[in-house]
Amino acid sequence: MSTIRDVAKLAGVGVATASRALSGNGSVAEDTIARVRSAAERLDYRPSSIARALSLRRSGAIGVYVPSFDGAFYSSILSSVDEVLRAAGRHMIAANGCGHGSMRQEALDGIDFLLDRDCDGLLIASHSLTDDDIAGLLQRRPGTVIVNRTVPGHEDRCFSVDHELAGVLAARALMQQGHREIATIAGPDDAPDNAARMRGFYAELARHDILVRPEHQCGGTFHFSTGDQATRRLMPAIRGEVTGASRVTALFVANDLMAMAAISSLTLAGLRVPDDVSVLGYDDSAFARYTSPPLTTVRVPITVVSADGCRLLLNECYDARLPVQRGHLAEVIWRGTVAAGPHAPLAFDR
Amino acid sequence: MSTIRDVAKLAGVGVATASRALSGNGSVAEDTIARVRSAAERLDYRPSSIARALSLRRSGAIGVYVPSFDGAFYSSILSSVDEVLRAAGRHMIAANGCGHGSMRQEALDGIDFLLDRDCDGLLIASHSLTDDDIAGLLQRRPGTVIVNRTVPGHEDRCFSVDHELAGVLAARALMQQGHREIATIAGPDDAPDNAARMRGFYAELARHDILVRPEHQCGGTFHFSTGDQATRRLMPAIRGEVTGASRVTALFVANDLMAMAAISSLTLAGLRVPDDVSVLGYDDSAFARYTSPPLTTVRVPITVVSADGCRLLLNECYDARLPVQRGHLAEVIWRGTVAAGPHAPLAFDR
DNA sequence: TTGTACGCGTTATCAT
DNA sequence: ATGATAACGCGTACAA
Numbered sequence: 001m002s003t004i005r006d007v008a009k010l011a012g013v014g015v016a017t018a019s020r021a022l023s024g025n026g027s028v029a030e031d032t033i034a035r036v037r038s039a040a041e042r043l044d045y046r047p048s049s050i051a052r053a054l055s056l057r058r059s060g061a062i063g064v065y066v067p068s069f070d071g072a073f074y075s076s077i078l079s080s081v082d083e084v085l086r087a088a089g090r091h092m093i094a095a096n097g098c099g100h101g102s103m104r105q106e107a108l109d110g111i112d113f114l115l116d117r118d119c120d121g122l123l124i125a126s127h128s129l130t131d132d133d134i135a136g137l138l139q140r141r142p143g144t145v146i147v148n149r150t151v152p153g154h155e156d157r158c159f160s161v162d163h164e165l166a167g168v169l170a171a172r173a174l175m176q177q178g179h180r181e182i183a184t185i186a187g188p189d190d191a192p193d194n195a196a197r198m199r200g201f202y203a204e205l206a207r208h209d210i211l212v213r214p215e216h217q218c219g220g221t222f223h224f225s226t227g228d229q230a231t232r233r234l235m236p237a238i239r240g241e242v243t244g245a246s247r248v249t250a251l252f253v254a255n256d257l258m259a260m261a262a263i264s265s266l267t268l269a270g271l272r273v274p275d276d277v278s279v280l281g282y283d284d285s286a287f288a289r290y291t292s293p294p295l296t297t298v299r300v301p302i303t304v305v306s307a308d309g310c311r312l313l314l315n316e317c318y319d320a321r322l323p324v325q326r327g328h329l330a331e332v333i334w335r336g337t338v339a340a341g342p343h344a345p346l347a348f349d350r
Numbered sequence: 351m352s353t354i355r356d357v358a359k360l361a362g363v364g365v366a367t368a369s370r371a372l373s374g375n376g377s378v379a380e381d382t383i384a385r386v387r388s389a390a391e392r393l394d395y396r397p398s399s400i401a402r403a404l405s406l407r408r409s410g411a412i413g414v415y416v417p418s419f420d421g422a423f424y425s426s427i428l429s430s431v432d433e434v435l436r437a438a439g440r441h442m443i444a445a446n447g448c449g450h451g452s453m454r455q456e457a458l459d460g461i462d463f464l465l466d467r468d469c470d471g472l473l474i475a476s477h478s479l480t481d482d483d484i485a486g487l488l489q490r491r492p493g494t495v496i497v498n499r500t501v502p503g504h505e506d507r508c509f510s511v512d513h514e515l516a517g518v519l520a521a522r523a524l525m526q527q528g529h530r531e532i533a534t535i536a537g538p539d540d541a542p543d544n545a546a547r548m549r550g551f552y553a554e555l556a557r558h559d560i561l562v563r564p565e566h567q568c569g570g571t572f573h574f575s576t577g578d579q580a581t582r583r584l585m586p587a588i589r590g591e592v593t594g595a596s597r598v599t600a601l602f603v604a605n606d607l608m609a610m611a612a613i614s615s616l617t618l619a620g621l622r623v624p625d626d627v628s629v630l631g632y633d634d635s636a637f638a639r640y641t642s643p644p645l646t647t648v649r650v651p652i653t654v655v656s657a658d659g660c661r662l663l664l665n666e667c668y669d670a671r672l673p674v675q676r677g678h679l680a681e682v683i684w685r686g687t688v689a690a691g692p693h694a695p696l697a698f699d700r
Numbered sequence: 701t702t703g704t705a706c707g708c709g710t711t712a713t714c715a716t
Numbered sequence: 717a718t719g720a721t722a723a724c725g726c727g728t729a730c731a732a
Contacts, residue, residue: 004724014703019727025730029701049468050403051725054708059400060467061443069419069428070636078419078428083448085382094444095409098433103410117441118399224640260640267642268686286420290574290610292617292642336618353709364719369711376712379717401709404724 002043011039022047022181053118060090060120062313065107065113067097067128071222072285073302076124077147080303084310088320093096093117103128103188111137120314122235123147123306127139129193133320143317145309148302159309159326161300163193166330167200170252170280172348173332175208179250179341181280183216183237185262187254194254197282199297201252208346216248220258227258231265238266238277249341250278255283256297263291263337274339284333293336301328352393363391372397403468411442412471412663413464415457416446417478419507421572421607422635427497428476430653434660438670445468453478453538461487472662473497473656477541484649493667495659498652499543509659509676511650513543516680517550520602520630520648522698523682525558529600529628529691533566535580535612537604541572544604547632547648551602558696566598570608579609581615588616588627599691600628606635606647613641613687624689634683643686651678 008018013032015116020026021036028036039045053059065331066074079093097106107126114122121143124134132164134151138144150158175183178286179264182205187194202212215238220226231251240247253259259281261293273279273293281297283290288295358368369387370376378386387394393599403409410462414431416424428444435442445464447456457476464472471493484501488494500508524532532555537544541639552562566587571577575581581601590597603609609631613623623629623643631638631647638645 003643004727005725008703015726016704016728017702020702023727026566032701046466047467048725050400050409050707051595053400054398054404054710054724055728057708057727067433070422070423071425072420075419075421079446079448082444082446083420086445086448086463086732090464091443092527093441094428094432095436095441096429096432098429098436113436113441116396116399221471224637228640252707257640260637264642264644268644270552271689273642285608287610287637290614291600292614294618295616354711355709358719365710366712366720368717370718373711377717382717402711403715404708404726405710405712407724540727 002045004045004047005042005176007033007036007045008041009058010043011036013034017341018186031170033036038054048183058120058318059118061093061119062090062123062310062319063111063117063119065096065110065122065124065126066094066124067103067107067113069096070289073255073283074125077306080307081123081310084307084314085183088318090120090314090318093119104130108133114142115313115336121317123309123313127188127193128233131192143313145313147306148300148311159192159305159328160333161305161314161328161330163196163330164200166282166298166300167197168204169330170197170282171201171204172185172340172346173298173338174250174252174278174280175205175298177209177250177278177340177345178343178345179247180210180343181248182210182212182252183218183234183248184212185218185220185227185234185251185253185258187220187222187258189219197254200311213245220254222255222258224261226251227261228265228312230258231262235269235271236295240270248277250280250338252282254282256283256288256295258336259295260287260291261295264297267292274337277339278341281340284350288333289335296335297333298337299331299333301330304328308341351557352395354395354544356393357386357389357395360393363387384620393514408470408668409468411443411467411469412473412660412667413440413461413467413469414444415446415460415464415472415474416477417446417453417457417476419444419446421635423605423633424475426636426653427656430471430657432655432658433604434664438664438665438672440664440668440670443469452479456481458483465491471495471667473659475656477538481542493663494556495663497656498650499661500633509662509678510543511655511678511680514545514550515551516632516648516650517547517552518554519680520547520632520683521554522604522696523550523648523688524600524628524630524691525555525560525647525696526698527600527628527688527690528693528695530560530595530693531598532560532562532600532602533568533584533598534562535570535577535584535601535608537570537572537608539569544572550692563595570604572605572607574607574611575618576609577603578615580608581612582619584607585619585621588621592597600630600688602630602632604632606631606638606645608646609645609647610637610641613645617642622688628688628691628700638683640683641687646685646688647683649681649683652680653678
């Protein structure tokens, strides 16, 4: 490995000149630049990003924490962030939750790990941290951005759709199709984004005098398996086998993974989607248009949300002036899993 | 940010002693260690990983290139590598193909990018690079491991199942269920792993006098959309609407993403899987057990394959002595998308 | 425009 | 067991 001193020597100049010639910072004579360039070429000179980082006191790395790399949702964040970062000549150190603690502990550990790596900035997607965890982190580490949830008092550092409003849209979608007997499969109780969408969902339903019976409210973990389990538990209600209760005709599932598992489970049990039950998902993951039938779902534009978060980070950490959008909106994507229910459809403006 | 000099000063020792006390390398008196530790604690001292990297001439980073973060297959590689790395105190710089060139160019760029980041080692999963690209890279960069394909002459640096054998298993799975009229949806022509599985598949079929008609061999890109398109093209043949040709009763799809799209497409067209057509996937991605119906597929144990590749890297780059397995095997996972075909089942030993 | 010299924060060497 | 000091490779004052 040749260093900049080798290049300087070969070009017959001082190291400072070589550095300037290569980086373009500072003025260097044309022919000197050429000499240095060709010397660098000849030696196959590769600047040490480590030495540069030490000197500049910036590593050029943005740490990204996601609970998991699996699942289309978090993958989208990584893709999107990697693209923005690479275009800016920065890179990503990605960490996911691993180890053996609670999900909160895993997140804390992962973030700690990233911090130890001298990341210039941090982009975090975690629904397992408490608001206080995040508030503390935000205060300790200025260059931090939170994605997919909004922490009260720190709205400027959070990039997310309004999940509560998205929940409202989900409720309307079902009601406008004439569903009133509805069951839900939620995400983790302690996940703020889950809580928000469920809150919005139930509230909007309640505004139209629709109540989801407690026994029709299932909990899940955002993973396939729990979508499957919850659906099985709901099966009698969906089949209308519960005496004294009307048949459940629609299912709102808090993310597409669980929705997909629900459809699979339903199909396996001989129930037809959407003829026997409608299923409404959440996220609009990449696979949603390829389930059988294609999934009707609430789209969360997570790639653009995280790209904007990432650009804010770039602006702060490296004095860039990238455009940063806010106020991203969720919307219902109509595909094939929600059909007309037995009741009169309700109409909503837009 | 306090440095080790601050710690040393506060503890009343030299920097070397402080360094030794903190790292555990070299002998330091018990009470000195305690003094240094508490000084570090008080100052909330965080060693600079950059300075350490410069001094040690190792960044502690392993670069990981995957064509895309989306799709369960590459996500599994990331998860698995991150877990192994974190356990070893190392980290991952992940890059995916982005930019606007060919997939090969994207891979080349991504790898170059990683190299510029002073990664100690490289783990690469790309089916778009040529064997020569990889041979060249392997020679330039000793600490490199290739995952999910085997480059002739570099078997020791490649971690992969035998995709050709896996293709053989796929063919047997279909034949043993009594299928003889078979269509295929392959991955990219220039992807060696795709070529291998298709080669094995066709060869094993041919050994039993089964030929896949050229018009029943479709090409794809490993993405959802092409699985969908190919399936539509195949529809008449599956429906038995092609005069002078027997009805296609089974579909072998080169990865689960396309297989999922195929099922969706089939279902949408009113065809039942597996009653009307069987579908056999490839990879056993995380979602495979949650399609409708659950996908029968050839399992490629990519998490353990890449974990072993990663451990070899760790051994080479950091003189670790982690166990490294080889010779991972693919196997057919029977679920719900392959049913009995119209012909006599063939029997195979194991 | 150019070159010298220092600083970035660590670890390692070598005396003591 | 400990401390001074020299790398590590780069960027950049500052002087020329």
